[in-house]
Structure formats: C-alpha cells, structure tokens
Amino acid sequence: MERGSATLDSRPEQTGVLVVGAGAIANEHLRAIQAAGTATLAGIVDVDAGRASASAHANGGARWATDLAEALSWPEVDACIVCTPNHTHGAIGQQIAQAGKHMLVEKPLATTVQDATALVEAFANQHTVLMAAHTHRHYDYARAVKAAIDDGTIGRPVLARFAILGGWIWPDWRAWMIDPVKSGGHSLHNGVHLLDLVTWWFGEKPATVYVRGQKQTGATLGVYDYLEMVLRFENGATAICEMSRGHRPANIGHRDVLVAGTKGELALAWDGESSLVIDERGTGQVPPVSTNGFQAQLEAFLAAIMGEPSAMSAEEGRRAVAMGVAAERSIQTGLPVQLEEAA
Numbered sequence: 001m002e003r004g005s006a007t008l009d010s011r012p013e014q015t016g017v018l019v020v021g022a023g024a025i026a027n028e029h030l031r032a033i034q035a036a037g038t039a040t041l042a043g044i045v046d047v048d049a050g051r052a053s054a055s056a057h058a059n060g061g062a063r064w065a066t067d068l069a070e071a072l073s074w075p076e077v078d079a080c081i082v083c084t085p086n087h088t089h090g091a092i093g094q095q096i097a098q099a100g101k102h103m104l105v106e107k108p109l110a111t112t113v114q115d116a117t118a119l120v121e122a123f124a125n126q127h128t129v130l131m132a133a134h135t136h137r138h139y140d141y142a143r144a145v146k147a148a149i150d151d152g153t154i155g156r157p158v159l160a161r162f163a164i165l166g167g168w169i170w171p172d173w174r175a176w177m178i179d180p181v182k183s184g185g186h187s188l189h190n191g192v193h194l195l196d197l198v199t200w201w202f203g204e205k206p207a208t209v210y211v212r213g214q215k216q217t218g219a220t221l222g223v224y225d226y227l228e229m230v231l232r233f234e235n236g237a238t239a240i241c242e243m244s245r246g247h248r249p250a251n252i253g254h255r256d257v258l259v260a261g262t263k264g265e266l267a268l269a270w271d272g273e274s275s276l277v278i279d280e281r282g283t284g285q286v287p288p289v290s291t292n293g294f295q296a297q298l299e300a301f302l303a304a305i306m307g308e309p310s311a312m313s314a315e316e317g318r319r320a321v322a323m324g325v326a327a328e329r330s331i332q333t334g335l336p337v338q339l340e341e342a343a
Helices: 024-035 049-058 068-072 086-098 113-126 140-150 186-202 293-305 314-333
Strands: 015-020 039-045 079-082 102-106 130-133 157-165 206-214 226-233 238-244 254-261 265-268 275-279 282-286
Touching: 015 024, 015 068, 024 039, 024 049, 024 079, 024 293, 039 049, 039 068, 068 086, 079 086, 079 293, 086 102, 086 113, 102 293, 113 130, 113 314, 130 293, 130 314, 140 186, 140 254, 140 265, 157 186, 186 206, 186 226, 186 238, 186 314, 206 314, 226 314
Parallel strands: 015 039, 015 079, 079 102, 102 130, 157 238
Antiparallel strands: 157 254, 206 226, 226 238, 254 265, 275 282
16 A cells, blocks of 8 residues: 555554645644654645745755645655644645545634534545644643543532633734634634533533623724633533633733532642743743643644544534534624534
C-alpha cells in the first residue's frame, strides 16, 4: 500500500503531516510536529506563496505549495492539519477526505451543521480519522476537572460555573475572526471551547443553549466579544459559561471553574496555574510549567491514526458545531434554542 493512502491498515511508523494554512495558529501545530517522535513535516500549503515559502523556510526548508491538490499528491503525506479560516473547513475537509488522508482541523469543524455532518460522513466512508482541534481538552486544568468528575469524587455534576475572560487577541479590525460570515460568530469561534468542555466534563447530552452577547470593544465590532451562555442538559444539569475577549487589561487572562455535584464541589481558581507579577511595567503573569496542549493534542491525533480511540470523536466535533450555531441563533432571537433544532 502506498504511504500516501494512509488508511488505518497502513499504520506508518512515522506519520507525514501536511499543514494547510500558514497563519499564526499554524506555528503552534508546527512546533508540536517538530517535537513529536512519530510525526514528520511533509509540507506546508497556503494560498499566499510568500506566506507558504516563509513558513517552509522557518521550518527547515520544508516543501511548500499554494495548491492543496498538488500537495495532497505528495507520497509523504499521510495526514493534514488544517489551520485556515473557519468558513473554508468544509470544502478543504472534503478535498482531504477524498484524497484518503486523515485530518486534524482547527475548531470549529465547520461553520454549519450541514457541512460538519457531511465531513463526518466523508471521513467515515474513507475509514480515515477526523478530529476537531478543541485544544482546551488537552490542557492540564481541563483534564484535572474531567478526572475529578469521572472518579466520582463530587458525585453526579449538577451545576458548573465556568469563565474564561481575556482581552483582544486578534491582529486588527480586518481579521477574519471578527467577521461573522467567515468565523461563524464568536460563540462558534471561541465560546464553543467552553460549551464543548462542560459537555465533555459532564458526559451528558446537551438540550438547550441560551446566550446573551455584548460588544465590549466597540459598537461596530462584527461579533459579540463578550458572551454569557447557559447550557442545559437533558438530565437537568446546568452549566453557566462566560467568555470574553473584551476585558482589560488585555494581558491578564482570568479563568474560573466551579462544579457542584451531588456529593461535593470542585473549584479551580483563576490563578491556579500561574503567578501574578506587579512591577514598574505594570501587571503580568509568569507562565505556568504545564502540558503543552497542542503537543498533547497532536499525540492524541497520531494515536487515533494508529487505531487508538479518538480523544475527540468526529461526532463530538459535529455536536460542538451544533452548540455554537445554536448559541449564535439564541443571541439573535433572545430565546433558548433546542440543540435538536440547531442540528
């Protein structure tokens, strides 16, 4: 069997990974590939030749192209990591599926439930791995909460209060991330991190999403950069999630986790992984020494290619899209939205 076919039966010792899209987030994935013991960088693709060549040069003179079809024909390519704008994921994913390659795609899986469903079906038909890059699942704090719930320490979770608050992270006002047509809206682009995590933590089926959005940074902003999201599960449990990219000071990230269960409570303070520093330059943080989420995510993806259970199934990626779409619809209507309706 040719190396480029990359079905589960081929099981290459080294997985050749093609990075599609050479923007800022691609750098995180490229560093993870360089550090991985069972992955090699097969090449880089970007529609901008200057960006593709610069990224390839910065990564050891890797092969590069501006045409995805050309790159997918390279025999060294077993899998792809897609780092392109959200609205392109559906079409790019279909092309990768038809080429018989595995795909790790930056969340969300797609910007519509229809496109997400089509991707799930396309990769299932090819018997290749499809995994959405919900990187927060692979950070230490998220794993710690999941483990504490799964081992029964607090009993059955009935309520969660989860907040991730920070400042502006986008390059400028032209960024595609703040264009609701290209990103799908902030609920789908960033808020979905929280919706997915609490659903994963609880292990329950979500029923309704109710969201209020505010434009904190400016009235002309295309997306709501502050979100209050209430997710209710079919078993009656509730998660209250708060996501902001409009807080000040912008360089301080604030995260709080509180989960109440039938036997107790779990609390993770916002400064649990880092230290606050105040000096003549202002306020800052000393980064924590913890697991690299992108590295752990890549290792999980490679393991899935080798036949291990996926750390995030394709169906979970589709469900996350449904929650994000429902959240955006709730902002517009001012009403709770049923997940079945969104799906």
